[in-house]
Amino acid sequence: MRAGDRGRSRGDREMRIVNISYDGASGVPVIREPASALKNNTGTWRVFRPTIDSDRCVRCGKCWVFCPEGAIHVGDADIWIDYDHCKGCGICVNECRFITSQREV
Amino acid sequence: MNTRRMITGNGAAAWGARLARVEIIPNFPITPQTAIIEEISLWIASGKMDADFLPMESEHSVQSALAAASSVGTRVFSATSSQGLMLMTEMMFVTSGLRLPVIMVNVSRGLSAPITLWSDHNDVLVQRDSGWLQIFCSNNQEVLDSVVMGYKIAENSNVLLPMLINLDGFTLSATREPVEIPGQDEIDDFLPAYNPKHTILDPKEPMSMGGVVFNEYMYFRSQQRMAMCNSKDIITAVCAEWEKMTGRGWGRGLVEPYCLEDSERVLVICGSESAILKYTVDKLRAKGEKVGMLRLRTMRPFPCEEIVDALSDVEKIGVIDQDISPGSGGIIATEVKACLGRGVTSFIAGLGGRRIGAEKYEKIFGRLGRDVEEWIF
Numbered sequence: 001m002r003a004g005d006r007g008r009s010r011g012d013r014e015m016r017i018v019n020i021s022y023d024g025a026s027g028v029p030v031i032r033e034p035a036s037a038l039k040n041n042t043g044t045w046r047v048f049r050p051t052i053d054s055d056r057c058v059r060c061g062k063c064w065v066f067c068p069e070g071a072i073h074v075g076d077a078d079i080w081i082d083y084d085h086c087k088g089c090g091i092c093v094n095e096c097r098f099i100t101s102q103r104e105v
Numbered sequence: 106m107n108t109r110r111m112i113t114g115n116g117a118a119a120w121g122a123r124l125a126r127v128e129i130i131p132n133f134p135i136t137p138q139t140a141i142i143e144e145i146s147l148w149i150a151s152g153k154m155d156a157d158f159l160p161m162e163s164e165h166s167v168q169s170a171l172a173a174a175s176s177v178g179t180r181v182f183s184a185t186s187s188q189g190l191m192l193m194t195e196m197m198f199v200t201s202g203l204r205l206p207v208i209m210v211n212v213s214r215g216l217s218a219p220i221t222l223w224s225d226h227n228d229v230l231v232q233r234d235s236g237w238l239q240i241f242c243s244n245n246q247e248v249l250d251s252v253v254m255g256y257k258i259a260e261n262s263n264v265l266l267p268m269l270i271n272l273d274g275f276t277l278s279a280t281r282e283p284v285e286i287p288g289q290d291e292i293d294d295f296l297p298a299y300n301p302k303h304t305i306l307d308p309k310e311p312m313s314m315g316g317v318v319f320n321e322y323m324y325f326r327s328q329q330r331m332a333m334c335n336s337k338d339i340i341t342a343v344c345a346e347w348e349k350m351t352g353r354g355w356g357r358g359l360v361e362p363y364c365l366e367d368s369e370r371v372l373v374i375c376g377s378e379s380a381i382l383k384y385t386v387d388k389l390r391a392k393g394e395k396v397g398m399l400r401l402r403t404m405r406p407f408p409c410e411e412i413v414d415a416l417s418d419v420e421k422i423g424v425i426d427q428d429i430s431p432g433s434g435g436i437i438a439t440e441v442k443a444c445l446g447r448g449v450t451s452f453i454a455g456l457g458g459r460r461i462g463a464e465k466y467e468k469i470f471g472r473l474g475r476d477v478e479e480w481i482f
Contacts, residue, residue, distance in 0.1 A: 020327045020330070020331055021331075022263070022328065022331040022332065022335060023328060024262055024263070025262060025265070025302050025303035027204075027324075027325065027328030027331075027332075028203070028204045028265065028303045028304065028325075028328070029202065029203065029204075029314065029315050029316070029318065029321075029325050030203075030303065030304055030312050030313070030314050030315075031312060031313040031314075031316050032310070032311075032312045034311050034313075
């Protein structure tokens, strides 16, 4: 039976599959663009927001090592958190005494 | 060049895989399937078959390996039975969800507990909602033909679904029958190499398969469902092409009618039991009784239109189920009733390989016409 066809399959009653088009290979659940997850703003899931005390941070990079999301970035002079992708798991807060967390408002 | 040999159903399945030039065979042994992968491993070891043989640690891993190997663009094959198929269940949905044209043979065997080694369709029918095409074979020749045709059907860009080919444990798997083995050059013309466009391992074209979706989930399910609808035409077309080449078309691919023209009483059946039923039909026809048989060759896609076409004028219909859904009834009877929109007599028989035999089929033909479930012990 095709989409939109009237089927004979239920005896005398009619059955209709409405408005489904078959998209062939493009209907297969495959993501063809690398790093497309960056488009997802997973930061909205966060309940607790970590903050780095940049005055006391020694740039040891421990938070960067432990962050499971790759949401902490190490630059030449500082370390910062990508709040669009930090889910607020709190692992960095646990690892570093200079990172504190506050409930999101 | 064609050769004719006496081989078992398991041998026929192995020959199908060999002729289709499969490249990777992940496997795990289980009775009554083991002879299939034993035969293949022997061929690989002796250089008759060019493929990778992967002994896995469980059936769950076999199904994972099938999906992984297929998703990078190789042609894959495996076989299992009963409990093994159950252990694969989780990954069965992944394989079909990723739209990978894996072909797997199931040698049907009843499910434990209690343990049985003999044929019963409950194992394969548990997988009916897993998005796999399902073919039920009636003899060893059909097993070989179905495996080769299976790749052509499953790999069609309008289908892209895995296929489960069922043969009955012991009845077919361990019984030798004369089987026509087509020549390799003939099969190479019929079945070109697998060249997928939708999933392939290529560093220049990186892709991630089966990621998290939210609202899109239902869209992908609908695509799978449409692919299943498309497969009916493809199965018919591939069977027609096979018939032109070998003379064997297996009905139109979906159902095999037998003596239906003027039938007043018809039994619906699937699998190898159909051979004994055909014998019974011939015997009763010789006595002037208007009886017939309809064998369902595909269980998914379910041949609704074909059943309605074949049976709408038949007065008394019965369905033989070698399976049982406790609390509902015979699985196939339930589906046939839904197609026809009227009652049929449902017979539960042959569970765990219990013998049915021609004399019981004769009695069954005499008990049609009531909308009840009857157990034939």
